[in-house]
Amino acid sequence: MGQQNGAPQDFVEVRIPAEGAYLSVLRTATAGLAARLDFTLDEIEDLRIAVDEACAILLTKAVPGSGLTCRFELRDGALAVDVSVPTLDGKTPARDTFAWTVLAALAGQVDAYVSEAAGPDGPAGAGIGQTVTISMLKQRGVGAP
Amino acid sequence: MRLVVVGDVDFAAHPVLAARIRTLIEDRRAVVVDCAGVTFLDSMGLRALVEGLRAADDRGLGFALAAPSQPVLPVMELSGTTELFPIRDPEPGETGS
Numbered sequence: 453m454g455q456q457n458g459a460p461q462d463f464v465e466v467r468i469p470a471e472g473a474y475l476s477v478l479r480t481a482t483a484g485l486a487a488r489l490d491f492t493l494d495e496i497e498d499l500r501i502a503v504d505e506a507c508a509i510l511l512t513k514a515v516p517g518s519g520l521t522c523r524f525e526l527r528d529g530a531l532a533v534d535v536s537v538p539t540l541d542g543k544t545p546a547r548d549t550f551a552w553t554v555l556a557a558l559a560g561q562v563d564a565y566v567s568e569a570a571g572p573d574g575p576a577g578a579g580i581g582q583t584v585t586i587s588m589l590k591q592r593g594v595g596a597p
Numbered sequence: 598m599r600l601v602v603v604g605d606v607d608f609a610a611h612p613v614l615a616a617r618i619r620t621l622i623e624d625r626r627a628v629v630v631d632c633a634g635v636t637f638l639d640s641m642g643l644r645a646l647v648e649g650l651r652a653a654d655d656r657g658l659g660f661a662l663a664a665p666s667q668p669v670l671p672v673m674e675l676s677g678t679t680e681l682f683p684i685r686d687p688e689p690g691e692t693g694s
Contacts, residue, residue: 470608472607472609472610473609474610475607475608475609476605476607476609479637497668497671498671500637501639501671501672503607504607504637504639505639505640507608508608508641510639511608549640550640550643550644550676550678551639551640552643553640553675553677554639554640554672554675554676554678557675558671560673592633595693
């Protein structure tokens with residue numbers, strides 16, 4: 453303990469059907485994990501919204517019937533969250549949307565990338581089935597603007 | 598017409614809200630969306646409100662929010678849409694559809 457953003461301490465992975473009905477489960481998990489790390493109530497709410505926005509962005513392009521994976525990395529003073537789903541287009545999300553604007557403002561650091569592994573329906577780069585991940589890092593005590 | 602919205606307005610719920618708003622506007626009714634009971638709102642829920650506002654403007658109808666609750670405000674502020682919506686006072690005695 454003691455060092456900021458030091459070595460990962462614990463991992464929690466939650467996997468849900470890629471459907472909006474399960475997002476409330478992820479929001480609740482996010483709040484519980486952030487509370488474990490002593491985030492403030494405002495920071496917890498920011499994280500809840502940020503994770504929700506990342507999931508909503510990915511669900512709009514998710515392969516129907518697939519699963520959305522949310523991986524939380526609990527660090528000392530920070531929570532890193534990776535949200536991944538197999539997509540229809542294999543492309544990173546547009547950044548000129550309300551959703552991305554809100555996500556970027558709340559999460560602190562945020563990025564998106566496409567898995568280099570081939571999707572089930574074609575070679576790498578073909579798009580369909582390729583996993584897209586939105587990755588964010590929220591530090592405790594660093595307020596949102 | 599006062600539309601009372603209760604609960605989480607997220608990816609799962611926004612099509613329902615958008616459809617209710619659309620129906621009211623197609624009936625040429627001015628809409629006040631009562632947000633006092635909203636427990637969560639994300640950009641998808643906000644999109645339903647913004648689309649409603651635009652559709653109402655196109656038809657010369659009023660579209661306002663009442664009692665935008667604490668969960669509603671951050672997303673509106675972060676997306677720069679707070680000033681778009683006229684705000685009405687809440688009318689606690691009235692319960693619309």
